């Protein structure tokens with residue numbers, strides 16, 4: 263990598279808070295809250311060696327985590343963080359880590375688990391330590407989630423907050439800007455948590471809250487130009503989903519026609535999707551999209567396969583086969599044109615949650631499903647083709663990507679589009695996929711989504727679709743016996759797609775959808791609505 267590339271990184275252009283991740287489910291929320299305040303933040307594993315950091319954070323947050331500081335093998339920070347002389351805020355495990363480092367006897371297993379709401383009494387000390395809860399009065403309501411607790415006050419610290427159960431719910435060093443809280447300011451259930459994070463980052467760390475997405479796009483365009491240089495070609499897998507659309511728009515702005523975008527019709531796309539995506543991208547964003555018609559190939563490889571993981575693997579590897587071919591075709595087509603060059607880069611719409619998962623000090627969490635995005639595992643493709651990955655959105659969350667999409671003038675209907683998985687309808691058909699079944703699911707899905715839009719509910723729902731149970735059920739249509747498939751309607755609300763609840767339609771709406779699908783889609787005998795939340799269910803059917 264050219265050394266000047268680093269100059270474009272946000273942490274060198276914005277005051278940045280470093281969040282060291284101890285593996286909490288909510289670590290990423292600390293970043294989101296900070297970024298929403300306009301303070302840029304990055305997350306790194308708690309085991310990061312401070313000597314390896316190429317930039318200096320304005321302050322450091324230690325996240326919560328599932329371990330217990332006193333256990334063998336529990337994760338601990340590099341002691342050098344305390345020598346950076348920047349403010350530190352420990353949250354839950356992070357607070358216990360601060361106390362444990364001073365004396366391991368400071369932390370012990372509690373008698374009871376404290377989970378949920380707690381009232382915290384704020385103690386004024388009349389020194390610098392009051393800054394963390396400045397403006398918050400005597401008491402705040404917070405969310406707790408812990409078992410271990412501080413049993414004594416670390417040497418050199420004072421108490422700044424307490425609850426009935428936790429005598430040391432908030433601590434601060436008498437002289438140094440080191441703070442710890444037992445509760446979780448990053449959660450919405452701590453209503454004034456954002457103010458605490460603001461007090462910490464802006465007032466205590468002195469970070470200027472000037473992180474703006476617009477600047478980010480400009481920096482990213484500059485970074486891409488440096489990376490790609492002025493000859494290489496970039497191939498991008500573009501699905502019409504918001505991530506790849508935003509990625510492609512940034513790439514197009516950076517290198518113009520040397521960016522080649524490809525959409526693969528895997529035979530499992532939604533109704534008229536490929537045509538619509540091609541038209542929208544071309545008309546509104548000036549992106550020339552090549553649609554590779556490969557429905558027959560995918561369906562022939564999927565024939566007779568009902569195991570969900572096998573289906574995903576087949577689709578993933580077929581995507582790669584086709585992208586390899588496309589890369590070669592693109593180079594050939596570019597020969598003897600002003601844009602002749604080698605395809606050296608592969609654009610991927612990776613978002614920060616994926617990056618965070620792979621950065622975790624414990625490695626990626628257990629595989630429930632292999633997520634076969636095209637970009638998910640293009641290793642063979644990258645090696646075979648000598649391609650390198652380029653990921654303009656790798657530091658962003660979905661809502662930030664949506665905000666950038668709006669800023670780039672991408673139409674609201676694209677920006678707010680429900681996510682659609684790479685394997686498409688194939689993982690919404692329980693059982694093996696055939697052309698007929700894909701067509702039935704596609705038509706039922708189109709009716710459901712159209713009716714949701716007409717009812718003005720689309721933006722209240724995070725993701726909705728119709729899938730198919732290939733078991734068949736008996737029905738009676740106009741005095742005739744029918745033996746048809748079962749359509750499964752699914753609609754969920756979720757913030758992060760990690761957990762979700764079924765959307766509450768009224769019955770009349772669902773009955774209307776059911777009637778319309780039975781009437782208009784041949785081969786369907788019954789329509790059901792899935793009420794399972796996630797967990798235990800997942801959002802997709804497979």
Ligand SMILES: Nc1ncnc2c1ncn2[C@@H]1O[C@H](COP(=O)(O)OP(=O)(O)OP(=O)(O)O)[C@@H](O)[C@H]1O
Nearest residue numbers: 499500501503504505506525526611635636681682
């Ligand atoms: N049919 C397809 N043709 C080409 N690329 C695809 C296709 N389906 C998925 N991809 C690629 O896989 C990536 C991951 O898919 P994913 O669904 O997570 O993101 P997205 O489609 O961009 O956005 P969204 O999450 O809103 O659907 C996409 O960004 C795109 O690069």
Ligand SMILES: O=c1[nH]c(=O)c2[nH+]cn([C@@H]3O[C@H](COP(=O)(O)O)[C@@H](O)[C@H]3O)c2[nH]1
Nearest residue numbers: 632633634635681683684685759800801802
């Ligand atoms: O690009 C994708 N390739 C996949 O293989 C895949 N599987 C699930 N998803 C999407 O991920 C989110 C969570 O889905 P699950 O609850 O079913 O795991 C939901 O938004 C799903 O649509 C996928 N996206």
Ligand SMILES: NC(=O)CC[C@H](N)C(=O)O
Nearest residue numbers: 326327354355408409410
């Ligand atoms: N949420 C947390 O960080 C929990 C920390 C620690 N595992 C405890 O139970 O107290």
Ligand SMILES: [Mg+2]
Nearest residue numbers: 501503682683
């Ligand atoms: Mg998608």
